Amino acid sequence: MKRDVFQAIADPTRRAIIALVAVQAMTPNAIAEHFDTSRQAVSKHLRILTECELVTPEQKGREIYYRLEIDKMKEIDKWIEQYRKIWEARFEQLGEVLEVMKTKHQEE
Amino acid sequence: MDFIVNKETKTVSITKQFDAPRDMVWDAYTKPELLDQWWAPKPFSSRTKVMEFREGGRRFYAMVSPEGQERWVLQQFKSITPKTNFKLFNAFADENETPQLPGSDWDLNFSEQNGMTTVHVSIYNESLERLERMIEMGFKEGTAAQLKNLEELLVSLSQSAGAK
Numbered sequence: 001m002k003r004d005v006f007q008a009i010a011d012p013t014r015r016a017i018i019a020l021v022a023v024q025a026m027t028p029n030a031i032a033e034h035f036d037t038s039r040q041a042v043s044k045h046l047r048i049l050t051e052c053e054l055v056t057p058e059q060k061g062r063e064i065y066y067r068l069e070i071d072k073m074k075e076i077d078k079w080i081e082q083y084r085k086i087w088e089a090r091f092e093q094l095g096e097v098l099e100v101m102k103t104k105h106q107e108e
Numbered sequence: 109m110d111f112i113v114n115k116e117t118k119t120v121s122i123t124k125q126f127d128a129p130r131d132m133v134w135d136a137y138t139k140p141e142l143l144d145q146w147w148a149p150k151p152f153s154s155r156t157k158v159m160e161f162r163e164g165g166r167r168f169y170a171m172v173s174p175e176g177q178e179r180w181v182l183q184q185f186k187s188i189t190p191k192t193n194f195k196l197f198n199a200f201a202d203e204n205e206t207p208q209l210p211g212s213d214w215d216l217n218f219s220e221q222n223g224m225t226t227v228h229v230s231i232y233n234e235s236l237e238r239l240e241r242m243i244e245m246g247f248k249e250g251t252a253a254q255l256k257n258l259e260e261l262l263v264s265l266s267q268s269a270g271a272k
Binding site for chain 1: 113120126127
């Protein structure tokens, strides 16, 4: 099943992880140091973020570094922007319909 | 227009003020012949097949692309406080009114002050992935159609600029 990217970023810990790896790619251990939760919990969050393609693991020597996929984050903003445009167009049209209704109402 | 996406509460809130009395705005939202004039963003058109505006009733309509492709939507009215508020459950559907879940819960509020009406729409998505899917499924063709028709594109651009 495809992961829900919005659910992935709805979680506060996962958002904090995104903020961390946005600055620089980090190992799971380095990420876990920033949280009170277990290393296991952090791994689970990283797995979800990876499945959503928001972060990518990269093997460097013995360590795995997670880095942010900035394009994927931009994609989310793009969807939201498109949805906003739909409502803008819709409301612009409603404004026009209301103008016509007002004119008709005055004529009556 | 205010447009706020709250990822924590999975809610999209849209607020807009109209220079018209509340009775008129309410009619534009609840009478199918008026709704169909503005509901679909151009170049799409809205075609309401069933409109039973009462608690437990439904609106069943199609978003029709310029090529004539229909995408059906079922809205079930959960509660109605005349001229003030109504709530509905919104879901894509097939042509036989079978909803495709998950859908979203809409809460629409209408208030008037000094002859101006404020509409506040709050849309709760069980899954915000729905938002992504909605745009992918419903409006991809729309964007292509707009590119084909420069005039339509310019109209929509000036509309979004005017709404800001």
